[in-house]
Amino acid sequence: MKKELNTSFYALRIVIxxxxxxxxxxxxxxxxxxxxxxxxxxxxxxxxxVSLAGKKERSAQFKEEKFLKILNKPLRSEGILRFRAPDYLxxxxxxxxxxxxxxxxxxxxxxxxxxxxxTFSLDDYPPLKELLNGIRFILxxxxxxxxxxxDLDLKGNCNQWSLILIPISASALEIMDRFIILGRExxxxxxxxxxxxxxxxxxxxxxxxx
Amino acid sequence: MKPRTxxxxxxxxxxxxxxxxxxxxxxxxxxxxxxxxxxxxQEQFLxxxxxxxxxxxxxxxxxxxxxSKTLARLSNSLTLKLKNDSAFIxxxxxxxxxxxxxxxxxxxxxxxxxxxxxxxDFSPQSLHYTLSETxxxxxxxxxxxxxxxxxxxxxxxxxxxxxxxxxxxxxxxxHGVWFSMDGKHxxxxxxxxxxxxxxNQFENAIHIIDDSFKELEQNNSVxxxxxxxxxxxxxxxESIRRxxxxxxxIATCLVIGILYLFFRSITLIFLCLIPLLCGxxxxxxxxxxxxGSIHGITLAFGIVIxxxxxxxxxxxxxxxxxxxxxxxxMDRIWPTLRLGVLTTALGxxxxxxxxxxxxxxxxxxxxxxxxxxxxVTRHILPHITxxxxxxxxxxxxxxxxxxxxxxxxxxxxxxxxxxxxxLVFQRSELWENDIxxxxxxxxxxxxxxxxxxxxLNLPNVSYWVIVKGKSEQSVLRLTESxxxxxxxxxxxxxxxGFDAVTKYLPSLEKQAKRIETxxxxxxxxxxxxxAKKGLPFRENAFEGFIQEVSNxxxxxxxxxxxxxxxxxxxxxNKLFYRQENLWFSLITFxxxxxxKLLARATSSFPSNSVFVLEPRKTSNxxxxxxxxxALLFFGWGFLIIVLTLRVALRQWVAVGRxxxxxxxxxxxxxxxxxxxxxxxxxxxxxxxxxxxxLGIDYALFLNHKLILKQERSKTLHALIVCNLSxxxxxxxxxxxxxxxxxxxxxxxxxxxxxCLLFSLIFASKPKMxxxxx
Numbered sequence: 001m002k003k004e005l006n007t008s009f010y011a012l013r014i015v016i017x018x019x020x021x022x023x024x025x026x027x028x029x030x031x032x033x034x035x036x037x038x039x040x041x042x043x044x045x046x047x048x049x050v051s052l053a054g055k056k057e058r059s060a061q062f063k064e065e066k067f068l069k070i071l072n073k074p075l076r077s078e079g080i081l082r083f084r085a086p087d088y089l090x091x092x093x094x095x096x097x098x099x100x101x102x103x104x105x106x107x108x109x110x111x112x113x114x115x116x117x118x119t120f121s122l123d124d125y126p127p128l129k130e131l132l133n134g135i136r137f138i139l140x141x142x143x144x145x146x147x148x149x150x151d152l153d154l155k156g157n158c159n160q161w162s163l164i165l166i167p168i169s170a171s172a173l174e175i176m177d178r179f180i181i182l183g184r185e186x187x188x189x190x191x192x193x194x195x196x197x198x199x200x201x202x203x204x205x206x207x208x209x210x
Numbered sequence: 211m212k213p214r215t216x217x218x219x220x221x222x223x224x225x226x227x228x229x230x231x232x233x234x235x236x237x238x239x240x241x242x243x244x245x246x247x248x249x250x251x252q253e254q255f256l257x258x259x260x261x262x263x264x265x266x267x268x269x270x271x272x273x274x275x276x277x278s279k280t281l282a283r284l285s286n287s288l289t290l291k292l293k294n295d296s297a298f299i300x301x302x303x304x305x306x307x308x309x310x311x312x313x314x315x316x317x318x319x320x321x322x323x324x325x326x327x328x329x330x331d332f333s334p335q336s337l338h339y340t341l342s343e344t345x346x347x348x349x350x351x352x353x354x355x356x357x358x359x360x361x362x363x364x365x366x367x368x369x370x371x372x373x374x375x376x377x378x379x380x381x382x383x384x385h386g387v388w389f390s391m392d393g394k395h396x397x398x399x400x401x402x403x404x405x406x407x408x409x410n411q412f413e414n415a416i417h418i419i420d421d422s423f424k425e426l427e428q429n430n431s432v433x434x435x436x437x438x439x440x441x442x443x444x445x446x447x448e449s450i451r452r453x454x455x456x457x458x459x460i461a462t463c464l465v466i467g468i469l470y471l472f473f474r475s476i477t478l479i480f481l482c483l484i485p486l487l488c489g490x491x492x493x494x495x496x497x498x499x500x501x502g503s504i505h506g507i508t509l510a511f512g513i514v515i516x517x518x519x520x521x522x523x524x525x526x527x528x529x530x531x532x533x534x535x536x537x538x539x540m541d542r543i544w545p546t547l548r549l550g551v552l553t554t555a556l557g558x559x560x561x562x563x564x565x566x567x568x569x570x571x572x573x574x575x576x577x578x579x580x581x582x583x584x585x586v587t588r589h590i591l592p593h594i595t596x597x598x599x600x601x602x603x604x605x606x607x608x609x610x611x612x613x614x615x616x617x618x619x620x621x622x623x624x625x626x627x628x629x630x631x632x633l634v635f636q637r638s639e640l641w642e643n644d645i646x647x648x649x650x651x652x653x654x655x656x657x658x659x660x661x662x663x664x665x666l667n668l669p670n671v672s673y674w675v676i677v678k679g680k681s682e683q684s685v686l687r688l689t690e691s692x693x694x695x696x697x698x699x700x701x702x703x704x705x706x707g708f709d710a711v712t713k714y715l716p717s718l719e720k721q722a723k724r725i726e727t728x729x730x731x732x733x734x735x736x737x738x739x740x741a742k743k744g745l746p747f748r749e750n751a752f753e754g755f756i757q758e759v760s761n762x763x764x765x766x767x768x769x770x771x772x773x774x775x776x777x778x779x780x781x782x783n784k785l786f787y788r789q790e791n792l793w794f795s796l797i798t799f800x801x802x803x804x805x806k807l808l809a810r811a812t813s814s815f816p817s818n819s820v821f822v823l824e825p826r827k828t829s830n831x832x833x834x835x836x837x838x839x840a841l842l843f844f845g846w847g848f849l850i851i852v853l854t855l856r857v858a859l860r861q862w863v864a865v866g867r868x869x870x871x872x873x874x875x876x877x878x879x880x881x882x883x884x885x886x887x888x889x890x891x892x893x894x895x896x897x898x899x900x901x902x903x904l905g906i907d908y909a910l911f912l913n914h915k916l917i918l919k920q921e922r923s924k925t926l927h928a929l930i931v932c933n934l935s936x937x938x939x940x941x942x943x944x945x946x947x948x949x950x951x952x953x954x955x956x957x958x959x960x961x962x963x964x965c966l967l968f969s970l971i972f973a974s975k976p977k978m979x980x981x982x983x
Binding site: 066068069070071072073075076077090091093096097099101105106107110112122125128197199 | 304345349354360384386744751752
């Protein structure tokens with residue numbers, strides 16, 4: 001029964017990925033039509049990392065949708081993301097409720113509306129560690145760290161690229177399936193995180209201001 | 211037997227003893243042997259904790275002196291290195307992560323374990339509320355843990371259990387390992403493998419830690435500190451050993467100097483040592499044969515007490531006349547010497563009948579040692595000595611104001627009366643009742659220990675509440691009722707937290723009750739159908755949940771058996787154990803607690819099954835009772851001494867002449883110690899035993915009835931050499947920085963000196979005819 005659910009969900013997931021790709025290729029097509037970027041540029045991993053690492057500070061608005069297999073519609077939230085090299089990551093959610101998550105080195109602090117906060121070490125929560133570290137290494141452009149933990153697959157060109165990360169370790173694979181990052185030049189546009197149980201999260205990064 | 215046969219026979223015996231020691235001797239270092247037998251429930255519990263409790267084998271390692279990253283790396287590599295060593299039961303530098311097995315166990319038994327399970331939790335309204343709240347949290351980041359269990363555990367029992375088990379804030383961590391708040395110290399906690407409280411195993415573990423650390427830390431900037439009972443016990447033994455070695459080297463040199471001054475012969479000095487060495491050798495092998503092993507404490511104290519045997523050859527050598535064979539001199543002094551040895555040895559026989567293993571060993575050692583030394587002095591030593599050293603004859607000593615002392619009996623009685631009056635008034639100050647005062651651990655170390663314990667959030671060790679019962683379930687049920695009281699106190703904010711076994715292993719009764727609170731499957735389905743209204747759940751979202759509740763209703767209730775192999779077992783072992791036919795459960799507290807509050811909370815329960823334990827106070831009571839029992843046996847010993855002397859000397863007056871000076875000096879030593887604000891401990895008692903042994907010899911020699919004047923001067927010579935060497939040895943010990951050694955040193959120095967002085971007052975008048983040479 002459970003297995004059946006998973007398969008049907010897997011199908012749904014594929015549909016969504018195709019959707020995302022289609023959407024983005026359409027966007028790229030638009031760009032070309034408008035003549036914003038006439039020459040296509042090739043891209044390889046080291047180049048991408050170098051360009052990503054160039055940005056020492058980032059700040060952007062995000063919209064997040066969590067698709068849970070037991071829900072018939074996604075859970076939505078939005079807010080602001082901040083990053084400062086080398087290890088500071090902040091996620092402020094403004095809707096549906098206020099929340100602030102700060103990742104500093106190995107520690108995560110989550111505080112709520114009443115400013116009640118709890119701090120814990122990433123080591124104690126492997127699923128969170130997989131996700132947050134993956135994001136952090138990408139933002140840092142740290143190819144060595146990324147290849148240590150993930151199999152990487154880069155597609156596209158500098159105007160529109162997608163990077164798929166699949167965890168290497170078996171224990172990580174038990175929790176997460178992969179995550180997919182879409183971007184344009186040194187900007188990240190969308191992060192999709194797929195969990196092994198079939199749940200997945202799509203985070204769209206709206207506007208990146210430096 | 212011919213002298214030569216005797217010597218050969220003796221060498222044979224020594225050889226056998228030597229072989230026994232080489233092949234059989236094992237020095238026992240488990241202090242438990244010297245722990246008194248317990249009577250009250252508090253004491254039983256405490257002793258068991260001390261012997262088997264994990265707390266007493268906990269060693270905390272602190273690293274400091276580098277940036278946090280270096281410390282964390284070092285902490286990790288050290289943990290990795292030590293983890294697989296059999297000297298340790300466990301080594302941790304962060305919370306043991308919950309293994310999948312344990313997690314599954316807790317998850318599938320959550321309805322038995324959850325402290326917050328109520329029937330209303332499964333009502334449509336309550337479920338609706340919980341589900342919508344959980345979805346809100348999952349939408350944010352904070353619900354990341356709940357998300358995993360939402361479909362199977364929508365009422366959130368699993369998370370609620372985990373939360374209640376880790377309600378106290380987690381320890382501060384940096385780079386994933388335990389750190390102090392200021393980030394300057396990295397902490398590791400290890401539990402040493404040891405049967406009982408075994409110092410050798412502790413020392414071995416500490417060496418392993420030191421060596422591994424040195425291997426890992428090459429640039430010497432990081433320093434490692436260890437605190438905890440094993441570290442302290444080993445450090446104290448080490449400091450006593452170091453102190454004792456250093457001081458005994460000094461003392462030996464001084465004594466050799468003194469003996470040379472009196473006898474002008476190196477050979478003789480070595481001959482003096484033979485009886486004592488033989489005594490030690492035979493005693494050790496006897497103890498090994500009888501008990502299987504010898505305890506370190508027996509060895510140390512035993513050698514101190516039979517130290518009196520060094521006097522036997524000194525008496526012999528001092529009494530030798532010109533051109534006299536030592537055997538003839540021996541024949542003359544033997545009756546006196548024999549009586550002295552016999553009296554002292556018989557004094558210890560009473561202890562053999564005590565039921566303290568430690569005292570029995572000590573008494574056996576002493577009796578064996580004294581008798582051996584005396585026999586060697588009598589039968590072997592004169593023949594080895596021969597005429598070899600007698601070119602130099604001991605001088606006569608007549609300068610001492612002996613005559614004057616002998617006339618001052620009256621003053622002595624007044625003095626003694628004064629001492630007794632003083633002691634009667636000061637009797638409440640007599641004993642040291644806080645054994646911690648005798649601890650050689652520097653206060654700086656103890657302060658570090660306290661600080662680290664606080665930072666590590668280890669349970670408060672000042673008070674525990676103990677629940678005792680005849681079966682596992684009765685103790686669990688009683689613990690539950692007691693825990694309810696403390697939960698109420700916690701809710702009122704009177705205590706900051708507590709831990710009890712029933713958190714992890716509820717009584718069967720409680721588990722059955724919890725299962726009863728679960729709704730019927732049909733009811734649950736209906737409730738869920740209503741609860742889902744207005745929420746984005748799919749039709750069959752909670753199939754898993756319904757299945758789990760139905761399983762739980764049929765599940766087997768938990769007993770300690772089923773917890774084997776899970777992380778819970780370790781938690782439970784600290785709080786719950788069986789000793790013979792009794793079960794004990796322990797409630798520990800976080801932060802500071804008030805004794806009165808605990809007493810009030812437990813007052814409604816029968817006092818012999820639920821009681822408050824103050825380990826420090828109880829251990830003091832325990833040690834003090836041990837001392838009192840030991841004192842009782844010393845009393846019996848003294849009575850035996852009196853009777854022996856009565857039989858041998860035939861007159862009560864003669865007994866008085868021997869014993870009054872000794873009693874006088876024992877009382878005076880006590881008075882001096884009290885005046886110097888040094889209350890008496892067990893160590894002083896052991897030292898007084900030696901003083902009594904010395905005193906009996908002094909007094910007997912000075913009371914020899916038909917003594918001639920020339921003989922008297924030789925006796926004086928002997929006594930002065932004996933006394934001077936004793937005072938030198940123990941005077942050196944009195945300068946020790948270790949409280950135990952200092953106690954022994956001061957007691958013996960003052961006691962030995964006073965014994966000689968007072969014995970002189972009571973000495974018999976020598977005959978005036980000088981018919982010698």
